[in-house]
Amino acid sequence: MSPTRPATSLNATELAALRKSYERAELSEDASQADPLRQFALWLNEAVQAQLPEPNAMTLATVGSDLRPSSRVVLIKGYDERGIVWYSNYDSRKGRELAGNPYAALQFHWVELERVVRIEGRVEQVSAEESDTYFHSRPLDSRIGAWASPQSQVISGRGVLVTNAARYGAQYLLNPPRPPHWGGFRLVPDRWEFWQGRPSRLHDRLRYRLERGATGTTWVRERLAP
Structure with missing residues (x-):
C-alpha cells in the first residue's frame, strides 16, 4: 500500500512550479551609494518605514572546527563604521564557533521589498562597557x-529553564548583573552584497569589497551576474 500524502503537502512538481516575478524596484550603480554602510542604512530605514515584520532580523552563519557550517537568526542591535552588532551567549554554539573561527556571514532578507543584503567579515567581541550598557537596557525578564x-546545551525539559529563571529572579531581584558569558559581537565587514529582485531572474547584484592599498582602504563596487 502506498503511503497517503497529507492533503496540505506539495509534491515535487507543485513545489518546482512555485515562482514569483520580481518587479518592485531596481538597483543601479548610479543610484546606489559609494559607501556600502550608507547603502545599508538607506535600505534598513526603508524596511523599517515599510513596517515589515522584524526588519532587524538577520541570519548569522558560522563554521565550526569540524568545518560544518551552521546558521541561525539573530537581531541587529547597532551598526556604524566599525561594523554590525548583535548580542548573545558566548558559550552558545555560535559563540564557540566564533571563538575558533572568527569569520562569519550575515544576511538580511526583506521579502516584501524583494531585497537581500549579505555581509561578510571578521567577528570580534564588543567592549564590556558596550555589553553592560545594552544588557541593562533590556527588559527584566530578558536579563x-x-x-x-x-x-x-542539552537540557531535560522546559522545566529546567523555568526553575533557573525562578532561582536567578529570587537571587538578583530587580537588578541582575550582566552574566560573564553574555555580551556583544561585532562583524567588521570586508564584503557587502546588495541584491534587488528584477523580472526574468535578471536580478541586480552589487558587491562592495574592501581593497587595501599603500594609502589606505577603499570600497570597490562591482556588478555580479545574477
Missing part, C-alpha cells in the same frame, strides 16, 4: 533569561 538559559 533574567540570560542567566537562566545554558544556550545550546
Whole structure:
C-alpha cells in the first residue's frame, strides 16, 4: 500500500512550479551609494518605514572546527563604521564557533521589498562597557533569561529553564548583573552584497569589497551576474 500524502503537502512538481516575478524596484550603480554602510542604512530605514515584520532580523552563519557550517537568526542591535552588532551567549554554539573561527556571514532578507543584503567579515567581541550598557537596557525578564538559559546545551525539559529563571529572579531581584558569558559581537565587514529582485531572474547584484592599498582602504563596487 502506498503511503497517503497529507492533503496540505506539495509534491515535487507543485513545489518546482512555485515562482514569483520580481518587479518592485531596481538597483543601479548610479543610484546606489559609494559607501556600502550608507547603502545599508538607506535600505534598513526603508524596511523599517515599510513596517515589515522584524526588519532587524538577520541570519548569522558560522563554521565550526569540524568545518560544518551552521546558521541561525539573530537581531541587529547597532551598526556604524566599525561594523554590525548583535548580542548573545558566548558559550552558545555560535559563540564557540566564533571563538575558533572568527569569520562569519550575515544576511538580511526583506521579502516584501524583494531585497537581500549579505555581509561578510571578521567577528570580534564588543567592549564590556558596550555589553553592560545594552544588557541593562533590556527588559527584566530578558536579563533574567540570560542567566537562566545554558544556550545550546542539552537540557531535560522546559522545566529546567523555568526553575533557573525562578532561582536567578529570587537571587538578583530587580537588578541582575550582566552574566560573564553574555555580551556583544561585532562583524567588521570586508564584503557587502546588495541584491534587488528584477523580472526574468535578471536580478541586480552589487558587491562592495574592501581593497587595501599603500594609502589606505577603499570600497570597490562591482556588478555580479545574477
